[in-house]
Amino acid sequence: MRSDEVQSVLADRVEALRESLTERWGDVPHRVRDPIHVPEYDFPRTPDDIFPWVAVCFVVEDGRVLLIQDSGHSSEWEPPGGKGEALRASKKANGEFREQGETLRVSERASGEHREQGDRGESVAETAERETREETGIECEATDLLFTETLRFDYGNGVPMPVLQAGFVARQVGGEIHPTAAAIENASWFGVEEIPDGTQFAEEIRSLDTER
Template sequence: MAISPHLARLRAVIGHELIQLPSVAVIVVDDDGRLLLVRHTGNQNGWAVPGGAVDIGESAAEAAVREMREEIGVQIGQPRLLDVLGGADYEVTYANGDRVAYVPAVYEAGIVDGAPVPDQEEVSELDWFTPLQLQSADLNRFSRALLRATGHLAS
């Protein structure tokens, strides 16, 4: 995962300690009702909803648009805020030991330009899932909780 210069400076001071960060997740639904999920590079913890951290000076909606452009090369339409989440399901410990408690603003948006392609830096793979396929998909804990909270995945 790429780390912003701001977060790199914080990590230099606090090390691997748990830090709370604002983030975004973008639920992309196509015309057939399928959801776009990604696999993050170097992460074997399952399929994920695309997204990432909100940078300093950036709104959450701007971060949603930027993350989709950077990670999968598409332009999304106006993102619609679905929910803001947090709690234990959104805590992540990275392979290097960094611990993050994300507070994701969850958006839904459609693709208005481009075809999704993994950037191979942050995203290694992507695929579309029907609501039925989501039920048995190998989702990471974060995305499973997020999709349940937004009604895209049955409990």
């Protein structure tokens, strides 16, 4: 596929995810981020050569928020989170790509609520919960959607690739701090008003309703 075709499909995917999340969680602020330069990676040749979404998890407990230190990131502290599973697209006879089966799909639960699913059959919120468990040892449950944003990855050819990032508020339901991911150097609870300087998403963290 041409780079502009890949970009167009990914832009449609971002919009579809936003609509599905809005249907499930209600309207939240959305922003478009400045391009993130990633020239060290190969340009995605199809829409499914890039992860379908990124989820960030703001776990709040007793007025505190859970933060990690990731050796692969530039920020000193940040909420846990990570990528959804990579999609594997199937190709129609006319050459168009679609999201189905093992790829991104919107399915209806028995309750009538919708969710977005990747290869693991997990929703965007479940990605946030899984990444929190893997990175910190804390089991949590997403309770609210805080924001969405469009990330734009610049591979050096001037055609940035859009991917949705969603930030969820969550509550602890079990576990204890015990990071297992190799890149996670530390994980700790901080008072919402006492987060370290340089913490990623500091403004969003300070906006959290710690009484919920």
